[in-house]
Amino acid sequence: MDFKVATLLKSSSGNKKLENVNASFEVEWSERNCHIDGTVLLIKTDVGIWVSAHLKANYIAECGSCLEEYKESIPLEIEEEYFPLLNLLTGERIEIEEIIEENFYIREDNVLDLSEAASQYLSLQSPINSKCEEDCSGLCIDCGVNLNMKECGCGNNTRNTKIAALLEPFKISE
Ligand SMILES: [Zn+2]
Ligand SMILES: [Zn+2]
Numbered sequence: 001m002d003f004k005v006a007t008l009l010k011s012s013s014g015n016k017k018l019e020n021v022n023a024s025f026e027v028e029w030s031e032r033n034c035h036i037d038g039t040v041l042l043i044k045t046d047v048g049i050w051v052s053a054h055l056k057a058n059y060i061a062e063c064g065s066c067l068e069e070y071k072e073s074i075p076l077e078i079e080e081e082y083f084p085l086l087n088l089l090t091g092e093r094i095e096i097e098e099i100i101e102e103n104f105y106i107r108e109d110n111v112l113d114l115s116e117a118a119s120q121y122l123s124l125q126s127p128i129n130s131k132c133e134e135d136c137s138g139l140c141i142d143c144g145v146n147l148n149m150k151e152c153g154c155g156n157n158t159r160n161t162k163i164a165a166l167l168e169p170f171k172i173s174e
Contacts, residue, residue, distance in 0.1 A: 001021060001023045001025060001036065001113060001114040001115050001118065002111045002112070002113050002114075003019055003040065003042065003111065003112045003113075003114070004110060004111055005017075005042060005049055005106060005110055005111070005112045006088065006110035008042055008044050008049060009044070009049070009084055009088045009106070009110060010088055010089065011044050012044065013044050013045050013046050014043070014044060015043070015044040016041060016042065016043050016044070017041075017042045018039060018040070018041050018042075019039065019040045019041075019042065020037075020038075020039055020040075021036055021037055021038050021039065021040055021053070021055060021114075022036075022037045023035070023036050023037075024036070025115050025118070025119075027059070027119050027122060027123075028119055030059075030123075032059050032060065032061075033059065033060075034057050034058065034059040034118075034122070035057070035058045035059065036055050036056070036057050036058075036076070036118060037055065037056055037058075038053065038054050038055035038056055038076075039053070039054055039055075040052070040053040040054075040055075040078075040114065041053070042112070045081060047081075047083060048081055048082050048083040048084055048106065049081070049082045049084075049106065049112060050079075050080075050081050050082075051078060051079070051080050051081070051082055051104075051112070051114065051117070052078070052079055053076065053077070053078035053079075053114065053117075053118075054075075054076075054077060055075070055076040055077075055078065055118065056073055056074070056075055056076070057073070057074045057075075057076050057118070057122050058071065058072070058073045059071075059072055060072070061130050062130075063130065063131055063132035063136055064129040064130055064131060065129075065131050065132070065136040065137075065138035065139075066132060066136050066137070066138050066139055066146050066147070066148055067139065067146075068132055068146065068148075070132035070133075072126075072130060074122065074125055074126060075125075076118060076121045076122060076125065077121075078114070078117050078118065078121055080104050080117050081103075081104070082104045082105060082106050082112050083103055083104070083105050083106065084105070084106040084110070085105050085106060085107060085108050086108045086110070088110065093108070104116065104117055132148075133148075136148060140152040140154060142154045
């Protein structure tokens with residue numbers, strides 16, 4: 001998700017640029033391919049560029065209850081200031097020791113890459129226990145049947161969590 005911002009960086013503060021986003025990228029922490037769409041407003045500040053992004057992240061997730069894959073869609077509202085590594089007007093570079101890890105930076109080729117911020121926001125906003133449906137029935141704790149699909153044959157119909165499903169193979173059969 002690269003934006004060329006050289007022109008904006010040279011302009012005076014308050015100048016704006018609206019960009020549309022329609023991109024795919026791999027989310028580092030989940031190794032999932034994620035599709036992002038929406039709009040990004042770039043605003044020149046005194047020291048850098050303020051990013052105000054209204055995005056939607058779409059990806060394939062695994063239901064924590066029935067373990068089936070489903071399409072997840074999460075809104076990402078990104079508000080961050082980006083600082084240039086290279087000052088276009090003075091030619092000055094930010095020294096390595098001046099770089100603050102929590103900050104976002106505009107690369108020296110004057111490209112603002114939104115992927116890292118999108119990935120961070122996504123990790124904060126992804127539900128910990130995601131579900132395919134609000135009322136997903138999960139798996140039967142005894143026989144492992146997906147109770148969304150059918151009634152189970154074991155007669156217990158005990159609703160399950162992911163943890164119980166993981167323990168399933170370790171149960172001793174009678
Ligand atoms: Zn489910
Ligand atoms: Zn069962």
